[in-house]
Amino acid sequence: MIEAHAAADEQDRALVTRFLEGHRDAANGLVDRYHQRVFNVALRMLDNVQDAEDVTQNVFLKAFLKLRTYDPRYRFFSWIYRMTVNEALNSLKRRKRTVPLEDELDVRAPGLAADRAAELQDRLGKALMSLKPDDRAVVVLRHFVSFSYREIAEVLEIPVKTVKSRLFTARERLSLTLRGQGA
C-alpha cells in the first residue's frame, strides 16, 4: 500500500512538473487521475450533483492557477483534497447565504431512483448531511477515500487526535441516524 502511494505520488509530481514546463497534456493527466475522486468527495460533502460538479471545476481551476505555489515536498493528493474540502465548505456557506433552491431543482443522477444502490446512496447522503461539515469531511475522507488518520490530518491540517475525535463521534451519530432510517 505504501509502495503504491509512493508510486502515485511520483506520477503526480511528474505530471505537475510537466505542466509547469508547459506541457498541456499533463493537465489532462492530472484531471484524469483526480476528477472522479474530487467529484465524489464533493458529492459526499454536498449531497448534490450539480454543486459537486461546480466544486470539482473550481478545484481544478484553482489548482492549475496555483500550481506554481504547490510544494512538491508534499503530496499532490493532500493538496487537491484539501482544496476540495475547503471548496465544498465554502459552497455550503454560500448555500446558506443564497435563497434555497426548490427541492425539485436538486439535480441527482438520473434513472437510478428505483435502484437499490441509489436508495442506499440516498440514505447515506442524508445521514452524512446530518453531520456538522467538519465532521462530515473526516468521515468522507476516511470511508470514501480510505485515508488513514494521518492522511486525513494532513489534508485537513488538523492534529491526528482531532481527526479521531471527530471521526469517532461522527460515526456513532451516523449509526444512530442510519438505525433510525431502518438501515
Next chain:
Amino acid sequence: MLNRHQIELIHQEIDGANTPEQSTAFRALVEGNPEARALEADLRTVAQLFDRGGERQPPPHLRQAILDALPRQARATSGWDVIGEPLRAIVHGLLTGGGVMSRKAMLFGGAAVAIVIVVAGIVTGFPPGRHEAGTIGGVEPAARYHGRVMTEADVTLKNPEIQALFQNDQVLQLVKSDAFREVMNNQASRLLLASDAYRLVLNNPAYHQLMASQAYQQLAASQAFRDLQANQAYQQVMASQAYQQVAASQAYQQLMASQAFRDLEARGAFREAQSAEAMHALQASQAYRDLQANHAFRDLQANQAFQQLQANQAFQQLQANQAFQQLQANQAFQQLQANQAFQQLQANQAFQQLQASQAFQQVQANQAFQQLQASEAFHSLAQSQALSQAFVQEAMRAKQ
C-alpha cells in the same frame, strides 16, 4: 459503561489502525463485554454501508468541462505572466525639448484604465447590452437556474474563475466598498466600458504585456502617478490631438527607446534643468549631445504636432506639476518608457481613441476611482491570477 479508551480501541480496530497489542486488547474487550460487542457491531455496519456505497461516476461532460475551463496557456512559469494583470491600462509618453536654452525638458505620461473597471465589468455585467448582471446583491454568486436554457448571464456568473473570485476575501472587500459602488454608479464608467475602443485595447497583446511588466506595476502603485492622474492639465494634455499624434509618431517612439534619452532621464537631468546653471550642465553632458545627434530626436523637433504640444498651456502647467516631476525621477517610469509593449500600445489607434474619450477622462478624474486605486485591496487584487484569467476570457467573449 465503556470508557473513552475502550471506545477508541473499537473504532481503531474497525479502521485497521490498532497496533498488534491494541488488537489483542480489543479482542479481550469484546469477548468479555456485551456493550463493546454491540458497539462494534453497530460501527461495523456503518462502515460496511459506506464501503458498499462506493464511488459514483461523475457526469460524462465533467472532465471536458474542467479542461475547457482551464487556462489557455499551460505554461505556468511564463504563460500567466504574459496574461499578466490586464486590469489597468496606462500610457506614458516622454518627450524632451532641446537645442535652445529656453526649451524645458518635457515629459508627459499617459492615463489609466483601472482594475475597477474590469472588476465592474465582470461583477455587474457592464456594459449594458453585452450581458446583463444577474448577481445577487452585487456580491453573492448567482443562484443556479436549473431547468432552463442557459443565457449569457449564466455563462458569466457560473464560470468557475468568476466563482473563484467571489471566494477571494479581497474581491469581496473591494466590491463591498463604498468607493467601488460609487464608481459603479458613475455614468462615465459605464460609457467607457461600452466603448469599442476600450474593448479593442483590452484585446491588444501589447497591452497585456505592458500590464505584466514590473515597471508598470511599480509605477501604478506610486503616489506621484496617482496625483498626476488627478491633475487637470495632465488630463487635457492626454486628450489633446497633438499629444495623440506625437505619441503615435515613429520618431517619438524611437526617441523613447534611445539610450541617450534614457541616460539623461536616469540622471534626473531633465527634471533638474529648471535653472540656467543646471541647463548648462545638461547641455555639456555627453548624453545630451548624443541626444541632439539622434535622428529620431531631430525628426521629432520638426514634427508639427510636437511643436503644438509644446505651445499648449496645459502641457506647460503639467511640466510644473510636482507629481509630474516626481514621476520623471521614478525608475519604474523610466523603464516603462523603454518598454516595447508600451510603445506599441501608444501607437495603437484604439488606445489613442480611448485616451481621448471624455468618459475616460471623467473616470480618471473621479475621486472614488482614485480612492479605489489607492486601496490595498485594489492593489492586491491586481496581482490575482484568477482575476487576470477571468478578465482575459471575459475580454475574449466580448470580442466574439
